[in-house]
Structure formats: C-alpha cells, structure tokens
Amino acid sequence: MQFKEIIGQDDVKQHLLQTVAENRVSHAQLFLSPAGSGAVPLAIAYAQYINCEQKTAEDSCGECTSCRKYERLIHPDLHFSYPFFASKDVKIATDVLEEWRNMVLENAYFDLDVWRSKLSADNKQANINIAEAHDIIKKLSYKAFEADTKVLIMWLPEFLDREGNALLKIIEEPPAKTLFILIAQNQEQILSTILSRTQIVKIPKLADEVVKQYLVEKANLSEHQAAEYSFLADGNLIEANALLADQVNNNAGYFSEWLRMAYSNRVPDMMAFTETAASWGRENQKNYIKYGINFLRECGLILSGAEALVKLPPQHLEVAKKLSGVLNMPVVEALINELEKAHYHIERNANPKILFLDVSLQLVKIIKFKTLPKGTQYIYT
Template structure:
C-alpha cells in the first residue's frame, strides 16, 4: 500500500512523511478516523514508507524488496492484530492471518461487517483476547528481522477489554525500533490507559467530491457516483457497498414520487404502486432508500435554515429540493425525518416491509396535511 493509492487525506500524508524525513517517528501512534476515511490504509502506507529501502520525497518506492513484501502483506517485520471470533481460548490473530490478508487485499477500506463475512462468526462476539495480547508481547520482544523497524498495526483497539492493560508496559517502553500503529474509529471506547500512551493523529471523513471522484475513477457514471457519494456521507467503504446494492435506478426519483403521492393523498396509488415495489426491493435497498430520504430531508432543512452554502446535492436534486422547501416547513421536514429513522430501525429488525411502508406513508400524509400546507401550494 502506497500513499498514492489512498483517496484524499493530503494533509495527513504530508504530516506522516514529515515525521520520517525529520526523524520524529513516535513509537506509539493512534490513527483515529471514522469508517471509510482511510485510516487503515494510511497506517499500512506509513509502515511501508518507514521500512522502504529507497524512500522517495512523497512516497515509498514500491519496487524494493521491502515494498514488494509489504504489498503482499508478508513482510517479516510487519505484524497485524485485529478483532476475531475465537473458536478456542488459545486462538490469536495468527489463526486467521490468511483470511485477514485476503480481506485486506480485496478491500483496503475494511469495515467490521466486511471482516465478519470472512470469518465463521456465528453468534460469537468479536474481541482481542488475552492470548492475542500475550502473542503481541512475544512477537515484539524480538529484534527486527530485515527492516530498521518492527511494526505492529493494531486495528480497532476498541475491542481490547481490560486485557489491553497487559500491553501498557510494552507500549510505554517498547524494544528499540519498535512501532505501535493503532487504528481506531471511536475514541471513547478505547482504554484511557492506552490513549494516554499514544500520539493522536486525527483523520477526517472524506469529502463528497473526493468520494465522487474515486467512484468515477472506478468506472461509475457521474449521476450514480454523485448520488452514492452523497448517500455515503464521506464513508468510502459504504459508498463501494452501496454501488453493489443499488439496482442502477437510484433513489432520488422514487423518493420524490413517493412524496408527491403523499402530498396529494393518493393512498390507493401508494398501496398498489410504491408499497408493492419497495417490498420487493430487498432489505438492503429498503434501508438505503430510507437513508437517502433522511439525508435528502437534512439538506432541505439546511435550505430552510438559509444555509444553502452547506448543501452538497447534485444539480437536479438541488433544484427539486428548492421546490420542496417552497411548501414544506422545518417542523414538517424534521417530523418526516424522524418517521424515516424509525422505519430504518424497524427494517433492520426484519419488520414486514408492506405493513411498514404503508404505515410510514400514512404518517407522512398526516404530517403534511395536519401541519397545514400553505394556500396555493405548487406541488413538486
């Protein structure tokens, strides 16, 4: 993994490069960023750069023996630790290293849900157990084999329970030329004793434009990339998953048509048309449709609040949103959003989609008509 392979995050890349050039490499660093921001690829690219035999000004060379081994995730001085679903009490991350390499090679922007699909999770809870902590101590007590540094990348330290305290002395006083790179998503779930011993590197979510550009680069049409980037809210992992789940028609027009029928109170059309179609769409598409509606109404709320400069909608969707805000007010938008959020919650728990979406439709009709639409309304 090289820095050039990572989407956006230019400021973070320059900061990491500077620490190596200026010989300010901290022995324990915490890469903290939301899912899909690229925190894990950044940690791997940083480790590769540190170990590169021919470091370039802006990236690792990519061709030396060290870089070739890093690209295959088989370098003897690169170690990984991560949550797993232990089958036996003495299982460690090494028990699942082949699945890890396969998952990480297929999707560097890895999420816990994707990682789970590579393992036999059953009903087990993922964690980093005491056996893994002891294995980490054992591995890092040895000197580097080939490179100047021995590096451990610990993905999701949030899954370290009190067993994580076993690592404190090693993190605080490691062997010479040993690097701990922790990659986390939720600072509040990390042991404070570990937090206090690491240098924090905050990684922001990707921008709408960065996600959109990456999706177009991967062969998506501009309309599909724009809608998916908008729906993913800066999470590239989610954006890539959404592309596989969509049926190619998008969510904007079906959502607007649904609202139109609710505005004019066409309950028969809602029952025979929209409800029947959405019930056949599958649970993931139903969830994404609702999430699109929630996000779209959030942008409408920004328009209603006079903050148009903060709205990031494709041109056609922005035009429709402006028409929508001509007759819907802020309390209405907030009320409909709340209904959609509740529906999303129930879809996740396998609610009957026909009953659910009919009920949601009737609630939206009630909100739109009992909140009193302005006289002379021009429907969208």
C-alpha cells in the first residue's frame, strides 16, 4: 500500500516521510485515531516505505520485490496482531491471518464489527491473549528474512489485558531493526505500561471536504448528496461506505418536515410518516435518526451563537436557521435525548411502526406543549 492510495491525512503522511528522511524512526509508535480515519492503511504504507528498495522522497516505488509483497500483505517480515475470538481451532492471531488479509485487501477502512463479521465469533469476547503475546515475542526474536526492518502492526492494543505486560521488555528493548506500530482508538484503555513506552502519532478524523470529494469520485454522487453523506459520516470513512451500501432517504427533507408536523400537531400526517419510515429498513432508519441528532446539534450551535462552527451544507443550513427560530436549547436537548433513545431501540430491532409513532408524539409534547423530561432545569417563556 502506498501513501498516494490513502485518502486525506496529508500532514500525517508528511510527518511519517520526514521521520524516515531524517533517520529518526521511533521503534515503538502508537497511531492514535478515531475509527474510519485511515490509521491501518497509513501504518501499512509507512512500513512499506521504510522497507522499499527504491523509495522516493514522496512514496514507496510500488514495484520492487519488497513493495510487491507488501501490496499483498505477504512479506515475511511484516507481522500483524489484532483482537480475535479464541476457540478450539483459533489460539493465536495467525490462525485467522488469511481472513485478516482478505478483509484488509478488500477495504482497509474497517472496524471491529466488520472484523467480527468475517469470523465465527458466536457470543465470545474479542481479545489479544497471552498465547498471542508469546507468539509475537517468538516471531520478533528471529532475524529478518528479507527486509531491513521487521514490522509488527498491532490493531487495537486496547484488547490487551494484563497479559500484555509480557510484551514490555521486547517493546522497550526490541531486537535490532524492529518496528512496533500500535493502532488504537482509545488511549485510556491501553495498559499504561505499554503506553509509556510508545511515541504517539495523532491521526485526526478526516475533514468533511475530503470525505465529500471521496464520495463524489468513488460513487459519482452529486455535490448535494455527497455533502449530506459527508455530514452524516462525520469524518469516518467506514460510515461513509456504509451509507453508500444502503439506499438512503432524503434525510434533510423528511426530518425538517417531521419537526414541522410536531410543531403543528399534525397527528394524521405523523401517522402516515410512521408507515413510510417503517418501510425504509433498519439501516436507513438508523441513518435517518443519526442525521436528526447531528442536525439538532448544529441547531444548538446556532442557538449558542457559534454559527461559525456549524458544518451543515448550505441548503441544510438555511433550514436549520429557520427551525432555530422556533426552538431553544432546552427543547433541542430534549429532542436529541429522544432521538438517541430511538436509535438505541432501532439497533435492538424495536417494532418501527410503534417506535416512530411514539417518538412522533414525544416530539409534539416537547415542541408544541413544552413538556420536558424530568430533571430539566430550564424555565420556558
């Protein structure tokens, strides 16, 4: 994988290239990033660049023997570790290496749910166990087969339990020419003993404009539709691809009309909308509710006088401004709370007709009659 194949993250790419050019590659690095930002492809491209036989100042060559093996993830000095679901036949990560390679080669932007779908997980909990830690030590104790530098890429070290302390010595004093790249999403869940031995590389979420451009080029979406998908994805390319995989409704139009129905107390119209929403399918229903939550949060920014921070597409921004004229912060917070509960229940297969009708009536109570959940400490005029 080459840097040029990775979406966005130009500043991070430049930083990684510079560490190689200046010969200051830290032997243990922690790529800290939100899901869907491209940390896994960045780590692979970085490792490929380090071991490329004909690298340029901007990228690996993609043609030498090392690069060709890296492109297929079969280089003998490239090792992976990741959470897996231990069973009678699966003791360590290499027991499901083929599934891992196929998933990464298919799409290097994935999360634990995608990885779980590739395995026989049953009801087991994913982890990186002590047997895996010992296998890592064993593999890295060997001399490099071909490359100048052996590389271990560990995805989600948060799943290392106390057994991860077995890796402390080899991380702190690794064999010569050994590189550890840990890819994490939650710094607080990593063993402090491991965290203290790594150099952190922060990878930000993708900019909305980057995701939008990706959607326009990959899926031939219109600028309008790509902007809406980008807003929903919020810098997460996994979410953006999920939106592409499903037929998404006109979320902006439906949601603003839903609020208008509640404000006007148009119960018959809301009942008709319930029938429509129930026909969308669970994923589209979740996307719709998620859009509503994000939209209301942007309305909250407008009400707070922070319009400069609003990232709604222009056509949606006008709608948000109009709705903000009849809402206030307590109402917005109460609406968001109702929608978050609705999203939770949709994920758990609630009956959509009952759910959307109930939420519709709750919207009427909150918007029309200013009936707020208990504990709200605001006074309405």
